[in-house]
Amino acid sequence: MSPQQPAEPAAGRREPLVIDAHGHFTTTPPAHQRFRDEQLDRLARLAEDPSRPLPVPPEIGDDLLRESVEHHQLKVLRERGGDLMVFSPKASGMEHHVADRATARDWARQSNDLVARVTELFPDNFAGVCQLPQTPGGSLADSVAELRRCVETLGFVGCNLNPDPSGGHWTAPPLTDAYWFPLYEAMTELDVPAMVHVSSSCNPAFHTLGAHYLNADTSVFMQLLLGDLFDRFPTLRFVIPHGGGAVPYHWGRYRGLAARLNRPDPGEHLLRNVFFDTCVYHQPGVDLLLHVMGADHVLFASEMLGAVRGADPDTGIAWDDTKRYIDRAGLTPDEREKVFETNARRVYPRLDARLRAAGR
Amino acid sequence: MSPQQPAEPAAGRREPLVIDAHGHFTTTPPAHQRFRDEQLDRLARLAEDPSRPLPVPPEIGDDLLRESVEHHQLKVLRERGGDLMVFSPKASGMEHHVADRATARDWARQSNDLVARVTELFPDNFAGVCQLPQTPGGSLADSVAELRRCVETLGFVGCNLNPDPSGGHWTAPPLTDAYWFPLYEAMTELDVPAMVHVSSSCNPAFHTLGAHYLNADTSVFMQLLLGDLFDRFPTLRFVIPHGGGAVPYHWGRYRGLAARLNRPDPGEHLLRNVFFDTCVYHQPGVDLLLHVMGADHVLFASEMLGAVRGADPDTGIAWDDTKRYIDRAGLTPDEREKVFETNARRVYPRLDARLRAAGR
Numbered sequence: 001m002s003p004q005q006p007a008e009p010a011a012g013r014r015e016p017l018v019i020d021a022h023g024h025f026t027t028t029p030p031a032h033q034r035f036r037d038e039q040l041d042r043l044a045r046l047a048e049d050p051s052r053p054l055p056v057p058p059e060i061g062d063d064l065l066r067e068s069v070e071h072h073q074l075k076v077l078r079e080r081g082g083d084l085m086v087f088s089p090k091a092s093g094m095e096h097h098v099a100d101r102a103t104a105r106d107w108a109r110q111s112n113d114l115v116a117r118v119t120e121l122f123p124d125n126f127a128g129v130c131q132l133p134q135t136p137g138g139s140l141a142d143s144v145a146e147l148r149r150c151v152e153t154l155g156f157v158g159c160n161l162n163p164d165p166s167g168g169h170w171t172a173p174p175l176t177d178a179y180w181f182p183l184y185e186a187m188t189e190l191d192v193p194a195m196v197h198v199s200s201s202c203n204p205a206f207h208t209l210g211a212h213y214l215n216a217d218t219s220v221f222m223q224l225l226l227g228d229l230f231d232r233f234p235t236l237r238f239v240i241p242h243g244g245g246a247v248p249y250h251w252g253r254y255r256g257l258a259a260r261l262n263r264p265d266p267g268e269h270l271l272r273n274v275f276f277d278t279c280v281y282h283q284p285g286v287d288l289l290l291h292v293m294g295a296d297h298v299l300f301a302s303e304m305l306g307a308v309r310g311a312d313p314d315t316g317i318a319w320d321d322t323k324r325y326i327d328r329a330g331l332t333p334d335e336r337e338k339v340f341e342t343n344a345r346r347v348y349p350r351l352d353a354r355l356r357a358a359g360r
Numbered sequence: 361m362s363p364q365q366p367a368e369p370a371a372g373r374r375e376p377l378v379i380d381a382h383g384h385f386t387t388t389p390p391a392h393q394r395f396r397d398e399q400l401d402r403l404a405r406l407a408e409d410p411s412r413p414l415p416v417p418p419e420i421g422d423d424l425l426r427e428s429v430e431h432h433q434l435k436v437l438r439e440r441g442g443d444l445m446v447f448s449p450k451a452s453g454m455e456h457h458v459a460d461r462a463t464a465r466d467w468a469r470q471s472n473d474l475v476a477r478v479t480e481l482f483p484d485n486f487a488g489v490c491q492l493p494q495t496p497g498g499s500l501a502d503s504v505a506e507l508r509r510c511v512e513t514l515g516f517v518g519c520n521l522n523p524d525p526s527g528g529h530w531t532a533p534p535l536t537d538a539y540w541f542p543l544y545e546a547m548t549e550l551d552v553p554a555m556v557h558v559s560s561s562c563n564p565a566f567h568t569l570g571a572h573y574l575n576a577d578t579s580v581f582m583q584l585l586l587g588d589l590f591d592r593f594p595t596l597r598f599v600i601p602h603g604g605g606a607v608p609y610h611w612g613r614y615r616g617l618a619a620r621l622n623r624p625d626p627g628e629h630l631l632r633n634v635f636f637d638t639c640v641y642h643q644p645g646v647d648l649l650l651h652v653m654g655a656d657h658v659l660f661a662s663e664m665l666g667a668v669r670g671a672d673p674d675t676g677i678a679w680d681d682t683k684r685y686i687d688r689a690g691l692t693p694d695e696r697e698k699v700f701e702t703n704a705r706r707v708y709p710r711l712d713a714r715l716r717a718a719g720r
Contacts, residue, residue, distance in 0.1 A: 163565070169529070170565040205523070205530040210582035210617050214606045215575040222570035242613075246574045246606035252642030253602075256668030256679035257570050282612030288648050308616030319616035 013333055016341040017360060018323065019351070020077065022195065022241055022277045022301030023085040025115055027072040029065065031058035035110060036093070039103050054102060057110040065114065066121050074125055076304050080323050084355075086301075086348065087115055088129035088160050092208055094199035096134040097167030105142050108133035112146065116154040124358070127351050128156035129195065132183075134165040136172070140179070144186045151190045157350040159187070161194035161238075163220050168203030168212055175220055175238075176227030184233050193237035193347050195277075196220050209307040217245025221274070225258055225266050230273045237273050237347050239299060243280035248292045275347055277301035278322045278339070281308055286325035295335035299343050300326060373693055376701035377720060378683065379711070380437065382555065382601055382637045382661030383445040385475055387432040389425065391418035392474060396453070399463050414462060417470045425474065426481050434485055436664050440683050444715075446661075446708065447475055448489035448520050452568055454559035456494040457527030465502050468493035472506065476514040484718070487711050488516040489555065492543075496526040500539070504546045511550045517710040519547070521554035521598075523580050528563030528572055535580055535598075536587030544593050553597035553707050555637075556580050569667040577605025581634070585618055585626050590633045597633050597707050599659060603640035608652045635707055637661035638682045638699070641668055646685035655695035659703050660686060 038055035045052060077085055089111035098104065112130045119126045130150035132143035150156035161183070164170050173179050175196070187194060201212035217240045230236060240247070247254060254266050263269065277299050280286050290298055300323065308319040317324050326339060345352035398415035405412060437445055449471035458464065468491045479486045490510035492503035510516040521543070524530050533539050535556070547554060561572035577600045590596060600607070607614060614626050623629065637659050640646050650658055660683065668679040677684050686699060705712035 170563055172565065174565055203530055205532065205534060205583070206579055207582045207586060210585065210614065211575075211579040214578050214610060215571075218574050218578075218606065219566055219571040222567045223565070225570065226567060243609065246578065246609065249603065249606065249609035249645050249648065250574060250640060252640070252645060252672065252679055253668060254570065255672065256641055256670065260667075260669050280610060280612070281616055282652070284648050284652050285609050285612060288609065288644050292642070292644050307620075308613060309620050310616065312612065312615065319612055 016337040017084065017355070018082045018340045019300065019344040020082050020085040020302050021239065021299040021344050022279055022303045023073055023087050024090045024303070024306060025069070025087060025111075025118065026090045026305050027068050028090070028114060029060050029068050031060055032110070032114060034058065036107060039107060040098070043098065043100055043103060054106060057106070060114065062117070062121065065117055069118055069122065069126075072305055074122060077125065080302075080321055082302075082323065084124065085126055086129050086157065086344070086351070087118060087126040088195070089115055089131040091160065091197050092200045094131050094160070094162060095167070096162050096165035096199055097136060097202050099135045099138070101133070101135055101138060101142065104133035104135050104138075105146070108146050112150050112154065112156070116150070116156070119155065127348070127354065128154060129158040129160060130156050132159055132161065134162050136166040138165075140182045144182055147183070147186055147190065147192070151192055151350070155354070156192070157348045157354070158192045159194050160197045162198050163196055163216055163223075164198050166202075167199060168201035168206045174223035174227070176223055176229045184236050188233055188235055191235070191349050193239060195239040195241055197241055213242055213307070214245045217242050218247060221245065221247045221254070221270075224270055224274060225254060225263055226261070230270070237275065239275045239277055239347060241277045241279055241301065241303070243278060243285060243289050244276035244293070248276065248289045251292045271297050275299055275343065278326060279303040279306070279320070280322070280325075281319040282312075283325045283328060286322060287329050290326070290329050290331065290335075290339070295331060295338045296343065298339050299347065300340045376697040377444065377715070378442045378700045379660065379704040380442050380445040380662050381599065381659040381704050382639055382663045383433055383447050384450045384663070384666060385429070385447060385471075385478065386450045386665050387428050388450070388474060389420050389428050391420055392470070394418065395470060396467060399467060400458070403458065403460055403463060414466060417466070420474065422477070422481065425477055429478055429482065429486075432665055434482060437485065440662075440681055442662075442683065444484065445486055446489055446517065446704070446711070447478060447486040448555070449475055449491040451520065451557050452560045454491050454520070454522060455527070456522050456525035456559055457496060457562050459495045459498070461493070461495055461498060461502065464493035464495050464498075465506070468506050472510050472514065472516070476510070476516070479515065487708070487714065488514060489518040489520060490516050492519055492521065494522050494525040496531055498525075500542045504542055507543070507546055507550065507552070511552055511710070515714070516552070517708045517714070518552045519554050520557045522558050523556055523576055523583075524558050526562075527559060528561035528566045534583035534587070536583055536589045544596050548593055548595055551595070551709050553599055555599040555601055557601055573602055573667070574605045577602050578607060581605065581607045581614070581630075584630055584634060585614060585623055586621070590630070597635070599635045599637055599707060601637045601639055601661065601663070603638060603645060603649050604636035604653070608636065608649045611652045631657050635659055635703065638686060639663040639666070639680070640682070640685075641679040642672070643685045643688060646682060647689050650686070650689050650691065650695075650699070655691060655698045656703065658699050659707065660700045
């Protein structure tokens, strides 16, 4: 398991396009957060001032927006040899636990509009994935409408789906429940996948970045193992981020549990529809992920600028420079191409179509 | 990362004692579960029949008790080359979510008494670890009393501590909170560790064995990373089971998060007090665990007969025959001795004392 030398490009072979399947707009101009604060302030004072109007989204100029990614995600993407990032609103900022429907709708719309403008400013480097206006226990009608708007009008290629809109209290039914089907029907019709991604934890037992995110990944995989969701929705696709939570590390447990529970082997049952990203921030973890799950089921991703910042003092490698780990994982050229490019084009066909139209 | 050949015993060197640090009494005689059913039935009818007395624990003969482990845990332990199992009541059966204090007290006492009798029937092969009579939000006074009884009277060497007595609703404060300190004071005084182990999930989002257990392991490690519990209790020791949940697989994430949150590196900060067991059911997972965490911080364990049953059809190896994976992990003789024997003796000094008294 000692780190290998980075792979050399094979002679005569085009280097794969490097598609980072998991990036969030964590560096929005401050006016965006001020708008959110106004929304929350209005809700907090609604009892004393019921006539207070919904806040109006701010005007944010192109220059400011350009700067907010050019010196951050885009700079890091280029420095690390990435070509394109699948880009969505800040995950911890989605805050689906705020139960007011109009607030959720306006917040998702404004967050998605900013992402859309980044994809227009840098069409070669960003493709949009949308935040849904979910609320705890609320109807998914607004989420379906926002998904349609983002895909059909803004050119987005997928969505982020929160399996726990309560923010750490886990009051929603499993993702195999009929509650979610209206969204799956729209996803299937539009042929877009969802990254299964929770937002901030309101539960002091779960740190958002160090527990809640990983627990969600783990929990959802087990929900899917117990159900037959993909019999009903054979083309539905989920990306489970953060290297699949605990799942690849415990792959024997999942296979053994499936056998004990009279469920099909998860390798057969789920991996046509479920993919893992590479947001695992050290070499042994990425090695295990690729070795156990196989290159067909893994999408390159870094989540930068995300949970971790800075570099491992022992190696000098930035924690989330996951391309470095993949380059040293001993993949064949075919496997590299799958992980960096073709899996993402397969899971996000609307991204593939856009790339083809641009001759890439 | 290809599986290595099993290690050969070094010439002239005694093979380590093989101590399995994580086994549950999942095969109790049926009368034990009938007693539990009577407890739950009484609680369900308490409104209509408030005078109904607490049920009386059943008499279970030695022969029945002997049979219930001889053909199960003890047989498998011997077949696989194990010497001694650290044995506790069935984890999913603790059911701390049942809030009635007297019920919790009687159930823990009866469950622990059965474990104690197994350790008396097979003193060379089993050492006891107790269930605590926790309830959601309840005082820990009964838990402290039961811990004292089990250690001082029954010769137990540790306890199982449930960080989520609610059973999947996670209403308890983090393990760094003062709520838990009375228990830590008793553990420190008695010099016994706790395995951090949840019980059944009452939350349909979390499958008990496929999500809740692993999530708890992950969540608790992050709780400890955020606090300074071991400054206050420098000799307090926790074993985090199931290979530490998602933690070793995401070790770079934890180191990077600690740096970002201005916390000390978890390798320095936590690993004098926190240990992981080897209940990871495939070779690549065990390889990662041992490689990343290091042999000083890992205790051999199988959790048999536990979450998984049967064997991997691809290899014929029983999922939970974790000794096979460790034998193939390329450890040095020193490292093998730590993982199989000396770490357990260090973490459970009362077990060490018992073994020494028996000349082992």
